[in-house]
Amino acid sequence: MKVRVRFAPSPTGPLHMGGVRTALYNYLFAKKHGGDFLLRIEDTDQKRFVPGAQEYIIDSLKWCGIEPNEGVGYGGDKGPYIQSERMSMYQPYIDQLIESGHAYLAFDTSDDLERMRDQAKEMGLPNWQYNGVTRSSMKNSLSLSKEEVEKRLANGDPYTVRIKMPRNTDIKLEDEIRGWVTVNTNNLDDKVLVKETGMPTYHMANIIDDHLMEITHVIRGEEWLPSAPLHVFLYDCFGWDRPRFAHLPLILRPDGKGKLSKRDGDKLGFPVFPLDWMSAEGEKYSGYKEGGYFSKAFVNMLALLGWNPGDNKEIMSLEEMVELFTLDRVGKSGARFDPDKTKWFNQYYLRSTSNEDLADLLRPLLDEAHQGLETSYLAKICELMKERATFIQDILVEGDYFFNAVTVYDDKTVSKKWKEETPLIMAELLAELKTIKDFTTKNIETVFSAYLAKKEYGFGHVGPGFRLLVTGKGMGPSMFDICATLGKDTVISRMENGIDAINALKAANQ
Ligand code: GLU
Numbered sequence: 001m002k003v004r005v006r007f008a009p010s011p012t013g014p015l016h017m018g019g020v021r022t023a024l025y026n027y028l029f030a031k032k033h034g035g036d037f038l039l040r041i042e043d044t045d046q047k048r049f050v051p052g053a054q055e056y057i058i059d060s061l062k063w064c065g066i067e068p069n070e071g072v073g074y075g076g077d078k079g080p081y082i083q084s085e086r087m088s089m090y091q092p093y094i095d096q097l098i099e100s101g102h103a104y105l106a107f108d109t110s111d112d113l114e115r116m117r118d119q120a121k122e123m124g125l126p127n128w129q130y131n132g133v134t135r136s137s138m139k140n141s142l143s144l145s146k147e148e149v150e151k152r153l154a155n156g157d158p159y160t161v162r163i164k165m166p167r168n169t170d171i172k173l174e175d176e177i178r179g180w181v182t183v184n185t186n187n188l189d190d191k192v193l194v195k196e197t198g199m200p201t202y203h204m205a206n207i208i209d210d211h212l213m214e215i216t217h218v219i220r221g222e223e224w225l226p227s228a229p230l231h232v233f234l235y236d237c238f239g240w241d242r243p244r245f246a247h248l249p250l251i252l253r254p255d256g257k258g259k260l261s262k263r264d265g266d267k268l269g270f271p272v273f274p275l276d277w278m279s280a281e282g283e284k285y286s287g288y289k290e291g292g293y294f295s296k297a298f299v300n301m302l303a304l305l306g307w308n309p310g311d312n313k314e315i316m317s318l319e320e321m322v323e324l325f326t327l328d329r330v331g332k333s334g335a336r337f338d339p340d341k342t343k344w345f346n347q348y349y350l351r352s353t354s355n356e357d358l359a360d361l362l363r364p365l366l367d368e369a370h371q372g373l374e375t376s377y378l379a380k381i382c383e384l385m386k387e388r389a390t391f392i393q394d395i396l397v398e399g400d401y402f403f404n405a406v407t408v409y410d411d412k413t414v415s416k417k418w419k420e421e422t423p424l425i426m427a428e429l430l431a432e433l434k435t436i437k438d439f440t441t442k443n444i445e446t447v448f449s450a451y452l453a454k455k456e457y458g459f460g461h462v463g464p465g466f467r468l469l470v471t472g473k474g475m476g477p478s479m480f481d482i483c484a485t486l487g488k489d490t491v492i493s494r495m496e497n498g499i500d501a502i503n504a505l506k507a508a509n510q
Helices: 017-032 053-064 087-099 110-122 146-154 202-212 222-238 264-268 295-303 318-324 339-351 355-365 375-388 392-398 411-417 422-434 441-455 459-471 479-486 488-509
Strands: 004-007 036-039 103-106 160-163 170-175 179-184 192-194 217-221 244-248
Touching: 004 017, 004 217, 017 036, 017 053, 017 217, 017 244, 017 295, 017 318, 036 053, 053 295, 087 103, 087 160, 087 192, 087 202, 087 222, 160 222, 170 222, 170 244, 179 222, 192 202, 202 222, 217 222, 222 244, 295 318, 295 339, 339 375, 355 375, 355 392, 375 392, 375 479, 411 459, 411 488, 422 441, 422 459, 422 488, 441 459, 441 479, 459 479, 459 488, 479 488
Parallel strands: 004 036, 217 244
Antiparallel strands: 103 160, 160 192, 170 179
């Protein structure tokens, strides 16, 4: 049988990185088995529908490179793939459940239900449930006479449809990650399958769609594990083959204390969403993309949040992950999110990106005045700076002297390294540099070394002042490379103007 898996988010807001991980594992599993990966939008809870969320989900999956091959926006012959467009398809199945005695109509209003809950609470039973014990005292098609039910229906009284959970029956299901799970039906309630509005609930629509879309494996977050017994019970009621289930572990906060929530990110200083999201209330949630992360780094990090390939391998392309992915290597316990590790992945991907590609990524970050810079110049800067950068933006910040005149000199370096004799040494070095015709890394280095040898100076005696003049900083890549990249005119003028500027600074600080 062809493997078919689905990612079935509800468009209730932006897609959390936990959701992206669920999509990723589904994608990896499908590709590994030569199967299909579907995107289905579960929007039966219209009250929680958030405009723009569906588009956000699709854009996020695209950015991550984990695109479905069937579903919303991708087509396929099992559509429509948006649940609110499938309403007419659900009714025959609901009727079937009622006719076979597995479901019944319940006329209780929300006030009735509240009253029952309050009464139970007063009697010391805080968790009142609509179930095999209580249903006989409620207003439903099992407790009311046939005539009464017909009268209510003719009258147009609103009703819900509930599952008739049997008493004291063990429901067993085998989870690919957790092994056998057994739940006794005495712990389950008669869940609503169809709301008063006629809209099926998540449970009903979800299993009918999984069946009709021929889903073979349901891979989803752990928060759905409590619903799984109801789901397998529904499959059994219909006499349908159950899909296999795999419930993924939670993603925990970096301190390990609880689930990583939507609000944690901006509070703790890292994104929890793939892309930026602006809520209707004007609240901004930051995303990995806009935060300067490579999607490859984000996806690589996510893959290892709950799964490992069996050795210590960490850097993996999507293709390698597909090759290595198995559900039996997904852990049961919560996976702690590590923002520093995520940065480490980004650093790795930044370093392994070609200088030309980095230049293309850098250009949109440059202001108008710098748009005329040649790509080869930007690529050279990227080559020099990438070992020191975690994000593309770091190249701009750390390498600002490649773009702008030096106006600020690092205080610490000025006070420690700009000695009394430094101005004279710099003037001598400047004179030597002026003699270079072809201002290449090699020629600059040769002249610089010859000067040190002639004067019997150590590098530390000359290097820091030289760097300070040309870059304003105390640290950075090779000065010879920097100078060759900046060009002779810029280096000479920075040295000429800088000596006096630093002298003045030094004097002012004394
Ligand atoms: N609509 C559910 C969600 O938003 C899907 C759960 C499932 O995959 O069955 O997560």
